[in-house]
Amino acid sequence: MQTSLISFGYKHGLPLDADVVLDCRFLPNPHWVPELRALTGLDGPVREYVLGRQETGEFVDRVDGLLRFLLPHFLTEGKSYLAIAVGCTGGRHRSVAVVEELATRLRADGHGLSVFHRDIDR
Numbered sequence: 097m098q099t100s101l102i103s104f105g106y107k108h109g110l111p112l113d114a115d116v117v118l119d120c121r122f123l124p125n126p127h128w129v130p131e132l133r134a135l136t137g138l139d140g141p142v143r144e145y146v147l148g149r150q151e152t153g154e155f156v157d158r159v160d161g162l163l164r165f166l167l168p169h170f171l172t173e174g175k176s177y178l179a180i181a182v183g184c185t186g187g188r189h190r191s192v193a194v195v196e197e198l199a200t201r202l203r204a205d206g207h208g209l210s211v212f213h214r215d216i217d218r
Contacts (some may be wrong), residue, residue: 105187137192187215
């Protein structure tokens with residue numbers, strides 16, 4: 097099964113091909129921190145800001161558990177493609193950091209997947 101993790105910004109619309117959509121706009125937004133605004137979720141300071149929060153850790157743990165449950169069942173059901181989208185307001189900070197963390201965890205368990213940050217350059 098080809099699995100994709102997609103970060104996106106709600107202000108640019110939902111990804112049309114997403115099978116599962118998760119919202120991380122409840123997490124503190126690095127956009128409002130002047131020294132982080134120009135950076136993205138691929139940059140260390142933003143990743144530390146987002147992933148260092150207790151609520152982010154709990155969110156990522158819960159989503160990781162959900163995906164570990166879902167992926168084998170989708171595979172058994174014969175699904176050949178699964179797109180999981182994680183959104184924040186602009187698609188540059190929170191969703192990017194969360195998708196990267198989820199990808200790291202899932203790859204460590206042997207899941208092959210692709211990562212796409214749709215709105216990171218907007």
